[in-house]
Structure formats: structure tokens, C-alpha cells
Amino acid sequence: xxxxxxxxxxxxxxxxxxxxxxxxxxxxxxxxxxxxxxxxxxxxxxxxxxxxxxxxxxxxxxxxxxxxxxxxxxxxxxxxxxxxxxxxxxxxxxxxxxxxxxxxxxxxxxxxxxxxxxxxxxxxxxxxxxxxxxxxxxxxxxxxxxxxxxxxxxxxxxxxxxxxxxxxxxxxxxxxxxxxxxxxxxxxxxxxxxxxxxxxxxxxxxxxxxxxxxxxxxxxxxxxxxxxxxxxxxxxxxxxxxxxxxxxxxxxxxxxxxxxxxxxxxxxxxxxxxxxxxxxxxxxxxxxxxxxxxxxxxxxxxxxxxxxxxxxxxxxxxxxxxxxxxxxxxxxxxxxxxxxxxxxxxxxxxxxxxxxxxxxxxxxxxxxxxxxxxxxxxxxxxxxxxxxxxxxxxxxxxxxxxxxxxxxxxxxxxxxxxxxxxxxxxxxxxxxxxxxxxxxxxxxxxxxxxxxxxxxxxxxxxxxxxxxxxxxxxxxxxxxxxxxxxxxxxxxxxxxxxxxxxxxxxxxxxxxxxxxxxxxxxxxxxxxxxxxxxxxxxxxxxxxxxxxxxxxxxxxxxx
Numbered sequence: 055x056x057x058x059x060x061x062x063x064x065x066x067x068x069x070x071x072x073x074x075x076x077x078x079x080x081x082x083x084x085x086x087x088x089x090x091x092x093x094x095x096x097x098x099x100x101x102x103x104x105x106x107x108x109x110x111x112x113x114x115x116x117x118x119x120x121x122x123x124x125x126x127x128x129x130x131x132x133x134x135x136x137x138x139x140x141x142x143x144x145x146x147x148x149x150x151x152x153x154x155x156x157x158x159x160x161x162x163x164x165x166x167x168x169x170x171x172x173x174x175x176x177x178x179x180x181x182x183x184x185x186x187x188x189x190x191x192x193x194x195x196x197x198x199x200x201x202x203x204x205x206x207x208x209x210x211x212x213x214x215x216x217x218x219x220x221x222x223x224x225x226x227x228x229x230x231x232x233x234x235x236x237x238x239x240x241x242x243x244x245x246x247x248x249x250x251x252x253x254x255x256x257x258x259x260x261x262x263x264x265x266x267x268x269x270x271x272x273x274x275x276x277x278x279x280x281x282x283x284x285x286x287x288x289x290x291x292x293x294x295x296x297x298x299x300x301x302x303x304x305x306x307x308x309x310x311x312x313x314x315x316x317x318x319x320x321x322x323x324x325x326x327x328x329x330x331x332x333x334x335x336x337x338x339x340x341x342x343x344x345x346x347x348x349x350x351x352x353x354x355x356x357x358x359x360x361x362x363x364x365x366x367x368x369x370x371x372x373x374x375x376x377x378x379x380x381x382x383x384x385x386x387x388x389x390x391x392x393x394x395x396x397x398x399x400x401x402x403x404x405x406x407x408x409x410x411x412x413x414x415x416x417x418x419x420x421x422x423x424x425x426x427x428x429x430x431x432x433x434x435x436x437x438x439x440x441x442x443x444x445x446x447x448x449x450x451x452x453x454x455x456x457x458x459x460x461x462x463x464x465x466x467x468x469x470x471x472x473x474x475x476x477x478x479x480x481x482x483x484x485x486x487x488x489x490x491x492x493x494x495x496x497x498x499x500x501x502x503x504x505x506x507x508x509x510x511x512x513x514x515x516x517x518x519x520x521x522x523x524x525x526x527x528x529x530x531x532x533x534x535x536x537x538x539x540x541x542x543x544x545x546x547x548x549x550x551x552x553x554x555x556x557x558x559x560x561x562x563x564x565x566x567x568x569x570x571x572x573x574x575x576x577x578x579x580x581x582x583x584x585x586x587x588x589x590x591x592x593x594x595x596x597x598x599x600x601x602x603x604x605x606x607x608x609x610x611x612x613x
Contacts, residue, residue, distance in 0.1 A: 064126025065594030087171035096130030155563020157525035181215030222495030224260025229489030233466035256491035281418030299447025303419035322407025423469035524555030
């Protein structure tokens with residue numbers, strides 16, 4: 055029997071295998087992360103009919119080469135172009151990931167770990183990051199609850215959208231600062247309400263409030279008083295009454311005592327006021343007289359205006375607002391006396407009737423700016439501490455209270471000339487944003503960084519580290535064994551996986567989001583290989599045909 059027949063058969067089989075490889079490559083031309091394969095042939099074996107001989111110096115004959123007849127071809131190796139990157143396809147899906155470099159994603163079916171370049175991931179019903187094709191969990195490193203940093207330990211499934219990750223806890227405001235210009239020529243600083251600054255802050259449940267801070271010129275150069283005029287909730291409703299124990303800074307006097315002299319035509323002593331034949335007893339200042347019993351009697355409003363006129367004011371309202379109202383915290387001042395419903399006769403001079411009013415006492419502070427530099431010089435007389443504490447007097451039955459003390463720093467402000475327009479304002483947090491507080495945050499998105507770290511983003515401006523995608527690297531990645539579903543498993547020739555993995559950036563790689571790595575199959579090369587494979591198969595088939603013809607001629611010799 056002719057050996058060429060078997061060589062032809064071997065040639066047909068190996069070319070058929072090569073065609074199978076080519077067909078598989080072309081079939082996966084659009085498979086995510088697919089790595090093309092190629093096959094190499096090797097000679098099958100040889101039959102030696104004569105061995106080689108060396109030169110013989112005695113006989114003078116030369117050496118001869120061995121006579122060997124080949125018996126065909128075999129498949130030597132099927133190689134995978136595993137380190138050759140495929141083209142990129144933009145998807146816009148934040149969970150579609152592409153690896154740059156020679157690393158592999160680590161995935162698990164719950165029992166076994168596999169490796170893949172297919173970064174088409176999604177999030178399942180319980181928030182696990184998983185492969186879209188088969189639901190295998192993507193593996194990585196978790197966050198250490200103590201340090202808040204990644205703990206590079208044995209890889210485990212990454213949970214992205216768990217229930218505890220959907221919100222970010224609120225935090226009470228603890229710091230604030232006042233910055234900008236308080237201009238001495240600003241009419242607001244001398245108005246009744248003062249220059250108002252709104253400080254937005256949060257309690258420890260995440261509810262928002264606004265403290266209205268009022269700055270007023272005291273009449274002394276570069277000096278302003280500051281106090282809390284009101285506190286509003288998120289609906290703009292005043293809730294000042296909820297804080298009866300509220301304190302801001304300390305009790306300070308914001309003006310010097312002054313004496314109000316009696317106007318011409320009025321007679322005032324320590325108990326009564328007389329004008330145009332009518333004597334007003336201070337004890338009835340806030341009472342209506344019986345008009346029928348006393349035809350010359352006056353109403354409370356008329357008596358109050360009479361008192362105001364005695365000291366040079368056209369209306370009682372102007373008089374009463376001089377140093378406070380009935381809700382004032384003034385001590386020994388007109389506002390305090392009016393709050394009591396009568397005049398404190400001890401401060402009226404019995405001889406002249408002059409009314410001495412002490413400087414207004416407020417719960418706040420005195421902010422002093424340097425005349426030369428226009429920068430802050432002191433707060434409540436202190437030159438080394440420019441802060442005031444806003445304390446809400448929390449209910450002792452609530453641990454730590456619903457509100458935290460807010461330390462307000464005035465040092466960033468100044469007293470420059472701004473053409474009569476103040477730009478001063480209050481901001482929560484220090485100048486670096488620390489202590490600003492926050493509302494409860496709802497997750498607004500998830501992002502994956504180039505190093506594989508996964509962050510959640512919340513609508514209160516916070517971010518939270520959820521974990522990090524770990525990758526696997528192998529000494530001989532081509533030695534990995536294909537398992538279908540775009541998966542590979544480690545073999546003895548690829549090198550073992552240590553169970554921990556590496557950071558993708560450790561060897562210069564990175565992860566791109568919204569992009570997938572496509573197949574690295576080159577169709578032009580595959581079609582060229584297909585042509586040569588077809589011709590090779592065709593030629594081997596001819597070997598069999600011709601060998602058969604020779605055998606036919608041999609058989610025909612008996613004729």
C-alpha cells in the first residue's frame with residue numbers, strides 16, 4: 055500500500071482542523087472580548103530506509119545522508135492571540151468596562167473562579183455587579199468599615215446597589231464662616247433690621263434651616279454688632295420660639311447709655327407726666343381710663359403718645375423702638391420697661407424729669423475691624439479668636455440634641471469701601487467645606503474609576519467608596535484554557551491565581567467605562583488563511599487521487 059495515501063489523509067485532516075479554527079474565528083468576529091486563534095502544523099513522523107553514514111578515510115568513500123520518507127502532517131499547536139487587544143466599541147453604559155493592558159476580570163459562578171476580557175456587566179436584583187451574559191459575579195476588594203479604605207484581601211463579589219448604599223446619612227452643621235465686605239457707608243448697617251446674612255444649616259436629621267444674622271453699626275468706627283434676628287425652617291416659617299434657650303456669642307452692650315431730656319412745656323417727675331393741664335400717672339400708662347367718669351381722661355394710646363412727645367418723639371412707635379421692643383432682652387433699658395407695662399421710675403430724674411437709658415444688651419457679639427488695615431481686629435474684645443458659637447439649647451432628653459453647636463468664624467470678612475454696598479455673607483462649613491452639614495442623600499449615580507474603584511454619588515454632594523474591581527495577571531496568559539462564554543480558567547502552564555489579584559494600574563493598565571473590547575479577529579487575515587487552507591486541502595486530496603490512480607495501474611498489471 056502506498057504511503058502517500060496516508061500522507062494525503064493526514065494532510066486533509068490537519069487542513070480540516072485549520073478550517074475549523076478559521077471558521078470559529080470568523081464566527082466570533084463580533085464577540086465581545088474574543089481572542090482569535092491560529093494553528094501551526096508539524097511533520098507527523100518519518101520512516102528511515104537507510105541511516106546516515108560518515109566518511110571512510112580507509113576506503114576513501116564519502117559519507118551519505120539518511121534516507122527518510124515522511125508519513126504526513128499533524129496539528130502542532132493551536133495558539134490564542136490573547137495579549138492582542140481588540141477594537142473599542144462605545145456603548146455609553148457605565149457598567150460596560152474595557153481593560154487596557156494584559157489583565158483579566160475575575161468572575162465567579164459561586165464555586166469556581168474564571169477570568170475574562172468581556173466587560174459587559176450589569177447589576178442584578180440585589181445590587182451585585184455581574185456579567186450580562188451568564189450572571190457570574192464580578193469579583194473585587196471590599197471597603198474596610200473601620201478605615202473606609204480598600205482592603206486588598208481575598209476577592210469576593212462586589213455589591214454596588216445594596217440597600218445600605220442607596221442613601222448617605224445626614225450630618226448636623228458644626229462650622230460656618232462670614233466673608234465679604236461690610237461697608238461703613240451701607241445704609242443697611244444703620245437701619246432698624248441691620249445688614250441681614252442668611253446662614254443655611256442642617257440638624258442631625260438632615261432638615262434644613264436658615265439663621266438670619268443681623269449686623270448693625272454701633273456708632274463707633276469699624277465696630278458692628280451681630281445677633282440672630284430669626285430662625286426659619288425649610289418652608290420659610292419662623293421657628294425662633296422653638297429655641298427659648300438659644301445663645302449666640304455672649305451678652306454684650308452694643309451702645310452707650312444716653313439721657314433723654316424733657317421737651318419744652320412738659321413736666322415730668324419720677325411718678326407722673328403733666329402737660330396742658332393733664333397729669334398722667336405712669337402706673338396707668340398702659341390702661342384705658344373710664345371716659346364717662348373722667349371727661350378729660352385719655353386712652354392708653356393717647357397717654358403713650360403723650361409720653362413719647364415729652365421726650366421729643368412724634369410717635370410712640372419711634373419712642374418704643376429706640377432700644378428694643380416688648381420681646382427685647384434689654385436690661386435697665388426702655389424696651390425692658392415697656393415689656394413690663396410701666397415705666398421704671400427709678401431711672402427718671404425727680405428734679406429734671408430726664409430719662410436715662412442704658413446701652414442695649416444683645417445676645418451676640420461685637421465685631422471690630424482695624425481702622426488702617428480694614429481687616430478684622432477682634433470679636434467680643436478677643437484678638438486671638440474671631441469666632442462666635444451659635445448654641446440652640448437642645449432638649450436634654452435627646453442624646454446630643456437634634457442640633458449641633460455652630461462655630462462661626464468672622465476672620466474672612468473685612469471693612470473695605472465697596473461704594474456703599476456690602477457683600478458680606480455667611481456660609482456653612484469652614485473655608486474648606488468641613489462641618490457644613492448635609493441632608494440625607496439619595497444615590498444619584500455610580501462611577502467606576504480607571505483603577506477599578508467604584509463610587510456612589512448622592513444628591514447631597516457626597517460620594518462613597520463601594521469597592522474596587524480586582525484583576526488577575528498571569529506569567530503566560532496564552533496558557534489559559536478557554537471555557538466558553540468568553541471565560542478562561544487557569545492551567546499549570548498559565549500560572550495559578552493567588553485568590554487576591556492585583557490593582558489594574560500596578561502594571562500600567564487601566565479600566566475605561568462605557569466602552570467594550572471587541573473581538574481581535576482580522577477578517578482580511580482570516581480570509582487569506584481560508585484561501586491557503588482551501589488550496590492545501592485541495593492539494594492533499596489530489597495526492598489521494600493520484601495515489602489511487604497509481605494503485606489502479608498496479609492492479610491492471612495482471613491483465
